[in-house]
Amino acid sequence: MASTTSLKPIPSINLPSQSHRALASNFSYSKPFPFHGLNLSWVTETSSFTSSRSSNPFTTTAFFFNKFKQEAAPHTPKPTKVQELHVYEMNERDRSSPAVLKLSQKPVNSLGDLVPFTNKLYSGDLQKRVGITAGLCVLIQHVPEKKGDRYEAIYSFYFGDYGHLSVQGPYLTYEDSYLAVTGGSGIFEGAYGQVKLHQIVFPMKLYYTFYLKGIGDLPAELLGKPVPPSPAVEPSAAAKATEPHGSIPNFTN
Amino acid sequence: MAASDKVQELHVYEMNERDRGSPAYLRLSQKPVNSLGDIVPFSNKIYRGDLEKRIGITAGMCILIEHKPELKGDRYEAIFSFYFGDYGHIAVQGPYLTYQDSYLAITGGSGIFEGVSGQVKLHQIVFPFKLFYTFYLKGIGELPEELLCKPVDPHPAVEAVPAAKACEPHAAIASFTN
Numbered sequence: 001m002a003s004t005t006s007l008k009p010i011p012s013i014n015l016p017s018q019s020h021r022a023l024a025s026n027f028s029y030s031k032p033f034p035f036h037g038l039n040l041s042w043v044t045e046t047s048s049f050t051s052s053r054s055s056n057p058f059t060t061t062a063f064f065f066n067k068f069k070q071e072a073a074p075h076t077p078k079p080t081k082v083q084e085l086h087v088y089e090m091n092e093r094d095r096s097s098p099a100v101l102k103l104s105q106k107p108v109n110s111l112g113d114l115v116p117f118t119n120k121l122y123s124g125d126l127q128k129r130v131g132i133t134a135g136l137c138v139l140i141q142h143v144p145e146k147k148g149d150r151y152e153a154i155y156s157f158y159f160g161d162y163g164h165l166s167v168q169g170p171y172l173t174y175e176d177s178y179l180a181v182t183g184g185s186g187i188f189e190g191a192y193g194q195v196k197l198h199q200i201v202f203p204m205k206l207y208y209t210f211y212l213k214g215i216g217d218l219p220a221e222l223l224g225k226p227v228p229p230s231p232a233v234e235p236s237a238a239a240k241a242t243e244p245h246g247s248i249p250n251f252t253n
Numbered sequence: 254m255a256a257s258d259k260v261q262e263l264h265v266y267e268m269n270e271r272d273r274g275s276p277a278y279l280r281l282s283q284k285p286v287n288s289l290g291d292i293v294p295f296s297n298k299i300y301r302g303d304l305e306k307r308i309g310i311t312a313g314m315c316i317l318i319e320h321k322p323e324l325k326g327d328r329y330e331a332i333f334s335f336y337f338g339d340y341g342h343i344a345v346q347g348p349y350l351t352y353q354d355s356y357l358a359i360t361g362g363s364g365i366f367e368g369v370s371g372q373v374k375l376h377q378i379v380f381p382f383k384l385f386y387t388f389y390l391k392g393i394g395e396l397p398e399e400l401l402c403k404p405v406d407p408h409p410a411v412e413a414v415p416a417a418k419a420c421e422p423h424a425a426i427a428s429f430t431n
Contacts, residue, residue, distance in 0.1 A: 103279045111294050112277030140296045140312040141273065152312040154332055168344040168360060169334060170312075180334075180344040180361025192370070192392075194363045213368060 082193065083218050085210040086124025086226035087157065089133050090235065091203060095119065098203070104139070109149050113139035121157055121252075122235045124207075125224030129239045131158035131252030137171055148174030157208075158252035162219070163188045165210065167195055173202055181212065190214045200229045221248055260371065261396050263388040264302025264404035265335065267311055268413060269381060273297065276381070282317075287327050291317035299335060300413045302385075302404030307417045309336035309430030315349055326352030335386075336430035340397070341366045343388070345373055351380055359390065369393045378407045399426060 091097060097117045104112030115137040121130050135155020142149050153171040158164045163186015169179030176198050184191035196209045207229040212218075227233055238246025242253075269275060275295045282290030293315040299308045313333020320327050331349040334342045341364020347357030354376045362369040374387045385407040390396070405411060416424035420431075 103281075104277055110277070111274045111296060112279060114279075114292070114294070138294045138312070138314050140294070140310075150312070152314070152334060154313075168332070168346075169342055169363060170336070178341065178363035178367075180342070180363055180366075182344060182346075182360035192361060192368055194361070194367045211367070 080213060083210075083212045083215070085212055085218060085222060087130065087208050087210070088122045088124065088126060088227075088229075088233065088235070089119045089206040089208065090122060091119045091205075092240075095132075098137075109139050109142045111140060115139065115151070117155070121159075122239055123222055123224055123248075124226030126227045126233065126235045127224055127239055127246065128221065129235065129242050129247040129251050130162075130222070131160050131164075131248075133157055143172075143174065146172075146174040148172060153179065159186070159188075159222070160248045160251040162186050162222070162248065164252075165191060165195075165212075169194075171197065173199070181210065184215070187218070188212070188215055198229060200233065201231050205229075205231070205233065258391070261388075261390045261393070263390060263396060263400060264402065265308065265386045265388070266300045266302065266304055266405075266407075266411065266413070267297050267384040267386065268300065269295075269297045269383075270418075271382075273310075276315075287317050287320045289318060293317065293329070295333070298413075300417055301400065301402050303402035304405050304411060304413045305402070305417055305424060306399070307413065307420050307425040307429050308400070309338050309426075311335055321350075321352065324352040326350065331357065337364070337366070337400070338426045338429040340364050340400070340426070343369060343373075343390075347372075349375065351377070359388070362393075365397070366390070366393055376407060378411065379409050383407075383409070383411060 095118050097119060098115045099117070101114045101116070103114055104110035116135070117137065118132055118134045121132055122128065123130055133155055135153065137151040137153045140150045140152055149172070151171040154168045156164045156166045163184055165184040165188050166182045167179040168182050170177045176196060178194045178196050181191055181193045181195055191212050191214055193211045193213045195211065198207045198209070200207055236246060242251065273296050275297060277294045279292045279294070281292060282288035294313070295315065296310055296312045298310055300306060301308055311333055313331065315329035315331045318328040318330055329349040332346045334344045336342045341362055343362045343366050344360045345357045346360050348355045354374060356372045356374050359369055359371045359373055369390050369392050371389045371391045373389065376385045376387070378385055414424065420429065
């Protein structure tokens, strides 16, 4: 196959030790949302939400199964050229993100906690604002020996008029990971492959390398020579200010 | 034609051994009956289809869509991944019906599963503790021997062999996800 990606274990990132818990608690979003008549003011750290969650919530059910006969669809070969796309995700603390929903109601990060989020997205050369990320992290488990957490992340990268890419996979706060590219729209329609997530500064700066298959040639605007990731990287002033020459057409905001 | 055209079957058992705090039933609908609004994050262990090797975990969530009183069960929309240690992961999305089998879409993968497509059949053995999956995978290279096996036929008393439960080195894949 044309594309092989290294499966070597990625060395853990050195994160500031104070990190996660302190930062996460700063992000508990305390404004109540009026929403379908439900008062959601319980999404604060000091939760007054009383869960009626019982220890045995599932009723045992009798079940029967239908056997579905599935016909295999004829295979249409996809082009197997791999295109690399580099982007920076930056949390500039102006999108009320993340929203840490401590629905587990436990003091330690636990299964049940949900973290919707949305950050800004810049081209890999940090010269252009392209759009945003948007989606959800599902806390799966706290990993005490790594001083971090495992999330299942389901989200999209928005590239203005170009379209979007959707991904699903592991977000480990203590090391790099690969997520699956599940699809896309616009120029990314039919996209598949994987994306490498590299965390630079938890949880403010992340660097992604997409290995994309199944799409046409990417526009030059998205393919500038990427800036190597380091803690001090910042987008260009024009990109931050979303000046016309520092952003793509109708960048997502 | 290319190896990626053929369909490869992979069999996996998902077992809830009640030691991962899972599932976390979030009754956000605030109704006494399972209702739209309820969300169920979960994470269970997975074993090879012959129940002789521990492979990794599932991780994701079920979104309660509708309670089906006439079928004494529920429809969920499930979005989750299967983790195969250093081999990578497979991401899926689709229906989870507590009262019958279903097929979910394989939306993608990483590592040896990079570029994967196809579908997976979910067969529930004992709700919600034991499930048997048959993956129909396309678009990837030959699966490693270690993941292929003659599966144990699903029945309510199936259990992973003690060595696999204990994750002894010969009964677990290298760097199995935990």
